Amino acid sequence: MPKALPAVGLAACALQLLDFATKILIKDHEVYQPRVGSGVQNTHLLRAVTHELYRLTEALHEYKSRRTYYEKKTGKLEDATQLLLRLCDFTPEIVVLLIDGLESAQSKCEGVESTWTNLREPLMTVWTKGAISTQKKRMQTQRREIELALLRALKAYIDQSPEKGLSMMNLEDTQTIHQQAWQHEAVEAIRTNDWKARNKKHTEEFCKLVDNLVLADTEARFRDLIFANLHFPEQDDRLHSISKPNDESFQWIWNSQQQGKGSFPVWLGDSNGQNVFWLTGKPGSGKSTLMKYLFRNEELFPFLERWSGHSPGILTGFFLWNCGTDLQKTTIGLLRTIIYEALQDMIFGPLEEDPSIVQRIFAERWKQFSSYGGGIRPFNLSELRTAFDLLLSDKTKKFLLMIDGLDELDDDPTNALTVLLSASNRENVKICISSRPSVIYQATFKDWPSLELNKWTKRGIQDYVLYAFDQNDTMFNIPAEQSDGTEERAIVNTLIEKANGVFLWASLATEFLIQSTKETDDVTTIKWRVNALPQELEALLIYMFDNLDPQHFLQAARLFRLVDAHGYPSLLPLTSAVHTDTRTALEAETRPLTVGEVLTRSERMRNILVFKCKNLLSIFEALPTDSQRTSVEVADLAHYKVNYAHRCIRDFLRTYEMRSRIAKTTDYENFVEDEHWANAHLWTLKTLQxxxxxxxxxxxxxxxxxxxxxxxxxxxxxxxxxxxxxxxxxxxxxxxxxxxxxxxxxxxxxxxxxxxxxxxxxxxxxxxxxxxxxxxxxxxxxxxxxxxxxxxxxxxxxxxxxxxxxxxxxxxxxxxxxxxxxxxxxxxxxxxxxxxxxxxxxxxxxx
Structure with missing residues (x-):
């Protein structure tokens, strides 16, 4: 099937605009009355209609800018295409009269509570019936001319020889699946029936095809708006922020004999109604790391197929993050992500699900959108729960949901638990949930299969410590003839025992120990330092701060305050925010930074976080899922962000004792975070790439x-x-x-x-x-x-x-x-x- 010609998309956009605008003026087009509590009042209908007309007009302008770009690259377009483009360009000038009328009606009806059966009624407050009839005829005439021009353009496309080539504004990345299918159908119909624009019957048949195009484009635009409303930029940030797990450290998870009854692989294939698996453990024991390892891991599927059989499967999930934005730690954010990811996978993945599923699970919004351009407000919890339930109601599909960090929720956890447990009652749904062993989760999941992670992490911690020591030249720098390795193994074993299954303790203690070790230190000195490390995580953090150089503590404390004031910032602005002089950006020149300048700044900040902040803050790359890195560029580094390495660290630093200590260290009154961030954002504005x-x-x-x-x-x-x-x-x-x-x-x-x-x-x-x-x-x-x-x-x-x-x-x-x-x-x-x-x-x- 040939790719859809962008001229088809342009015509579809213009026809959508005319179709929607004409509906407004038709007596029989009833305004859909939203359900009570849907958030739309009659007094807002005119605003929604006007907004939709503006949106469609903006889409036409976008196509126009693409056409200008194309013409510069390839030269003159064919006559048939030129006519189509001119007609599409003129369309907004016709519709703008209606927009002006609606805005006048909006001003006149403001504050007046009315129930309108159609949109002609409010328009009649500023226009006469004759003016409405004239406007409607102009738009209908414009639509017919575009349809005829599109028929001629497609006819020319068919008649054009391949050797000469036909430029129908053939831009890249503007085609859509439905336009491609429609074009194929239209071209075949024109070729088979030898349709001609001068033949009335032919044009009537072609117009029926055009109606399908307009409807398909309207449905596609509705889907795009729903996806845009479901998606939020930080959706996958928590997943990105978790360090890449070592595959070998978690191989034991696939060994059902090693885990015994209720093991994870047994649960994956079980069909006896045990549809929830609870992964729990101490804070910092590596629950999120294991969940990242499991998420979309190919080794899942052979076990899962024992349960799913031949039914198509959908694997989706969400990684909650209490250190993040509101949507990263609420039930609304959780549901928005799961629904978004599932629909994307179902429609654009191997299942190739009928895209109309979006209209079905958001039926109320679709009725509003097709009626008057409404239904684009933010989602509330109630309708997300309804949509989630409808999504899972298709028993022909199997769903595996993976929810990490349920204890990271910032709203009432019973909201999420009610939704998830209700979903788990379905035979076609399995849910793997991780959380700390808080009372509410112990009570909820006590009868479900579970795994306490800190009892299984000893081998992984050992691998981590040995690897970290091996990467450092100063650790155990003893000639082989002077040591049989006994004392070194004892040090490693002590670290493993003190960690007691908590990966976070092991990583912080190991890195702190490495940074404290000098080339002149012998094994006895290192052993003494290991023995001095407190065993509990909070005690270890206190010990680390007590042993920090005062200047390092000052810089770390300032960074903690800057991060707390901003949320979790991008790396590059933070490199400017740390300047003690908050007026540096005023004198900076306006120019993009070179790659070398960016890398230098980034490396300097990395060193501060590692050696002065002792890895309590970490850098992660929140690269969008559809991005592909091809080179090291300044814009690429914009995806790097900084946040606390773990929630435990953030919570510890927010205790009264630590807040007081940080405030005193950084001269609380004179260190104004907003001044530093103002400086950083001006610097960012000046260096945009x-x-x-x-x-x-x-x-x-x-x-x-x-x-x-x-x-x-x-x-x-x-x-x-x-x-x-x-x-x-x-x-x-x-x-x-x-x-x-x-x-x-x-x-x-x-x-x-x-x-x-x-x-x-x-x-x-x-x-x-x-x-x-x-x-x-x-x-x-x-x-x-x-x-x-x-x-x-x-x-x-x-x-x-x-x-x-x-x-x-x-x-x-x-x-x-x-x-x-x-x-x-x-x-x-x-x-x-x-x-x-x-x-x-x-x-x-x-x-």
Missing amino acids: PRDGKLAIWDALADCMEYALRLESNDDRVRLTYLDEVNATLAEHLVNPATPVTAMDFPPGATVNSFGDIAVLLNLTKFLTIKARSADKKDLRHAMEYAKDVRTRLYAGGLDAFLGKRGRLRESYERVDADLANLLEYHTRSSLKLGSPKITRDMPEWV
């Missing part, structure tokens, strides 16, 4: 504003110098010919001309109060129009994807400040009438 012709600028820019607002909230002084530098940096990026503004990830809407546009959009009130007097009137007017346009396109809550968890920026964006609006309006006037009142605001302090 374009990739594939695009510049991901928004996050760095938003972080700069967030931290400027945080500092402002502390002392009520605007960080004017800092924001002026943010302004200057953005200006440099905007005029860089390598990355035009269209290649930057700003919120959808009008083109960004300056930082003032962003400042008005996000209501940087005090900054604008200072700047409004000297601002160019034309620039200020553009900023106000830009802010209005973006807010309209995103409507209620639509900026969530752009603001994320930036609390101060969100507060600022949501603030209604009529006085500021009046002030900005006042300063945009080209002339003032005599006697017009002067609008002023108290000038804020700034630094």
Whole structure:
């Protein structure tokens, strides 16, 4: 089957827009009334409809930018394709009239509670029946012309000889499965029936095929929106952060005779209703490491097939993380991940499941989406539970769920336990769960097969200690003729015994011992150090801190505070945040770093974490699952993040004693974490690296504003110098010919001309109060129009994807400040009438 031509995708997008817009004006198109509690009220319908029209228009603009890129590479397109492209380009100009009408209706109906049977009713408050009829006819005519142009383009594609070649905007990575299938069907029908655009019957038959294309594209776009709502960027970070397990250390897990009754491999193949396996053990005993080893391990499947038989199997799971973001430690995040991963595997994996499964398990949202473009709000726990239950209800499929760190939950654990235990009652579901042996989990899982990991880790700890010593030149640096190895083995055995099955204790103690050892040390000295190590994990951590060099402790304490203040930061910004001078970014030039500069910074930070922080903080690579590394580039290193090596360490450092000790060490009053992070984010903004012709600028820019607002909230002084530098940096990026503004990830809407546009959009009130007097009137007017346009396109809550968890920026964006609006309006006037009142605001302090 030939690949789908991008011109087909372009036409499908334009036809979707016209199809949706035309529905709005048809009397018989009833508005789907959401169920009570679904989160959508009638007064929000106009916003949802307008937003959907904007989204479809943006998709057309995206195709247009791809076409421009293609034309530059290959030259002129064929006449049939050129006509199709021109018609598609003109489509938004027709639909924008409807958008304007809906926005006017929205203003008129604001605050009025009404129940509309169709969307013509609110539109009738601003348009006449004649105007509605005219608009509908224009859109129907435009649709017919696009359909005819598409028929001609496909006909030309068939008639074109392979030698000459046909350029139908053949871009890479823009085809979709349904468009490919539709194109194949359409081409075969045109070829078989010799359809011609001049024949009315032929065009009617072709239009029926087009209806299928529009429906398939609408369904595909709904699936994409559902997947986007389910997915979150940190979804796999915990899995990535766990050190790669040593395969040999866990080979025993497959030996059912060694484990005896209720062993893991026996449980995998069991069909007697024992559908939960509980992996437990002391904190730090390596539960997550074993779960990572097991997750999608090929050795699972022979055992699992004894249970699943010939039924297709789905293996999915989630690694909870209490040191992470809210979604990484809640039941909502757990369910979103499991549903997302399962659907992706079912639809795009070997099963090739019918994609309409997404519409079935999210039926309520699909009805809203197909009716008025709704159903894209954030998920709540109730509907996720329903979707999860529907997903598992297909008895023809077997599901293995692997849930790591259930004790890492930050919400009520009974929510997750209720969902998981209910799922385990199904014959087609098995669940492997790991957690600490807390009371609630002991009570819940006491009758299920289980394994206490710390009783099985002695061999793995031995392998780790021997390997670590072997990699270090200073350990046991004794000529063979002077030692028979007895004392060395005794030291290793002492470490193993003291670890008592806790891998974390073994790794911290071994690395601490190695770093403490000098080339001149003999075995007796090393033995004394090993004996001095406390056996309990918390006591070991205290011992490590007591033996730290004061300067090392100071740097480690600052890093702990920086990480706590940020969540878990990316590695590169942290290399700037650790600077004692928080104004270094103000003087830095705006340019990408070289690979050498990035590697130098990264290596320096790695050394600090290893030798000064004693591996209590670790670096991990949160590489997206669809990424493939081809070379060492600056952008690649952006995926590296820093967090606590283990939750036990984070919890220990948050005890009252350690918090007090860290605060005293770092001069609590004078060490302001937000100042360091403000400096780091400005440095990040200045050193942004374009990739594939695009510049991901928004996050760095938003972080700069967030931290400027945080500092402002502390002392009520605007960080004017800092924001002026943010302004200057953005200006440099905007005029860089390598990355035009269209290649930057700003919120959808009008083109960004300056930082003032962003400042008005996000209501940087005090900054604008200072700047409004000297601002160019034309620039200020553009900023106000830009802010209005973006807010309209995103409507209620639509900026969530752009603001994320930036609390101060969100507060600022949501603030209604009529006085500021009046002030900005006042300063945009080209002339003032005599006697017009002067609008002023108290000038804020700034630094």
